[in-house]
Amino acid sequence: MKKIVLSFLLSLSVWGEVSAFEAGDLDNPHPYGLTKDEKYILKNRESIKQLKQIIDKQTQLIKSQQKDIETLKLNYIKYKENYNELAQKVSGINSLLPSLEDISLKVKNLENELNKTKEELNISKSNIEILSKQLNDLKIVVSQNSNLQQKNNAQLINLIEKMANKIDKLSSNLKKVSSTNANTTNSFKKLSKSKIFALALKEYRKYKFSSAYEKFYYLYEKKYRLAETLFYLGEIKYKRAHYKDALSFYKQSVKYLKNKNNYFIDDLLYHTGYSYEKLGNLEFAKKSYEKLINDYPNSNLVKYAKKRVKNLEKTK
Incomplete structure (x- = not known):
């Protein structure tokens, strides 16, 4: 009987030593025995995780906008190729010379359609501006949380800056491709x-x-x-x-x-x-x-x- 009791007490002692080593483990799914600093670090990790989720959503939105823009560009190139092909055919068909002026007007109408395609690229501009605003809001949240771990904070800011550069580049491309509408004022x-x-x-x-x-x-x-x-x-x-x-x-x-x-x-x-x-x-x-x-x-x-x-x- 004494041996059984002694064996039970030894097992409790060993179990207690293992649990003591696990206390304060931030990687434990159910951490315990955390100090005040460790609890704060754990809380910051959750904040960073939430911010990364938000950034991932914004990245998906940007990718979607990029696909739309690429589609519009391909349509523009296709229209341009059709226009060039039509222009070559017009120049080489002498039998249709009596109707040359009528054909020319049709070609000009096609060119107008190309200009409309350029203007459609401006549709994405407002969406880019919305994404930029959301990105700035994220920057404000990060800057206010000044007690974040330095390493994680640097990674998060780097990720946000990359997004900002992508948005700036996308906006710049839109301005170059978009149609320059005529000034309706008397300026x-x-x-x-x-x-x-x-x-x-x-x-x-x-x-x-x-x-x-x-x-x-x-x-x-x-x-x-x-x-x-x-x-x-x-x-x-x-x-x-x-x-x-x-x-x-x-x-x-x-x-x-x-x-x-x-x-x-x-x-x-x-x-x-x-x-x-x-x-x-x-x-x-x-x-x-x-x-x-x-x-x-x-x-x-x-x-x-x-x-x-x-x-x-x-x-x-």
């Missing part, structure tokens, strides 16, 4: 006339006709480079198939021409002829084409003008 009027003309010409070449028209018309009212300004006003009307208005501007442009060899005169004559043709005035259309052929034989539009004249003669 351009603060610029010099030469700069306004350059800006209007740039917008015209990018098919931003509404914004370009506003600037060219402002220059027309200021009587600045009237021959060119009126020509481009006519061109915008022409691109929109407003042929009667286009002719009105073309006629005024010719009045202010100081040099009959101006760089745009062959375009003006060809588009004048085409506008007359579309309006049913075939006699004046033929005269415009013939003037282009006779006065500017070196123009690359002469061959098209000759085909137009030939087609008009067949209709008699």
Whole structure:
């Protein structure tokens, strides 16, 4: 009986020694015997774990936005490839020359669709701003908890900074790709006339006709480079198939021409002829084409003008 009791007491002694070693173990699923500092460290670990979970969620959101942006970019590239392919086909199909201007308008409409695709990239911009705000909130939480362990705090801040860099890079890419919308205010009027003309010409070449028209018309009212300004006003009307208005501007442009060899005169004559043709005035259309052929034989539009004249003669 004494042996049994002694054996039981020895087992209790050994069990007590093992438990004493486990006291204060922070890795134990159910830690006990913690000091005040150890309890605080354990609490900070839980805070860091929660913050990491929040960061993981934000990272997933950013990845989702990146996928959306990549999809939009691929769509833009696809549209651009289709546009280039169509442009090559148009340049090589001589049998369709009588309809060349109509095809050109369709190509320009496709280019406008490309610009719309660029503008769709701005949809993600607001989401990026929301993520940035949430990220800043996380930074504030971390900075307020100044008693976090130095090692864990450094790791957390490093992770947050990486997220911030990704968001900044993403926002920068969006600004580069996104369409530069035309300024709807009158702020351009603060610029010099030469700069306004350059800006209007740039917008015209990018098919931003509404914004370009506003600037060219402002220059027309200021009587600045009237021959060119009126020509481009006519061109915008022409691109929109407003042929009667286009002719009105073309006629005024010719009045202010100081040099009959101006760089745009062959375009003006060809588009004048085409506008007359579309309006049913075939006699004046033929005269415009013939003037282009006779006065500017070196123009690359002469061959098209000759085909137009030939087609008009067949209709008699």
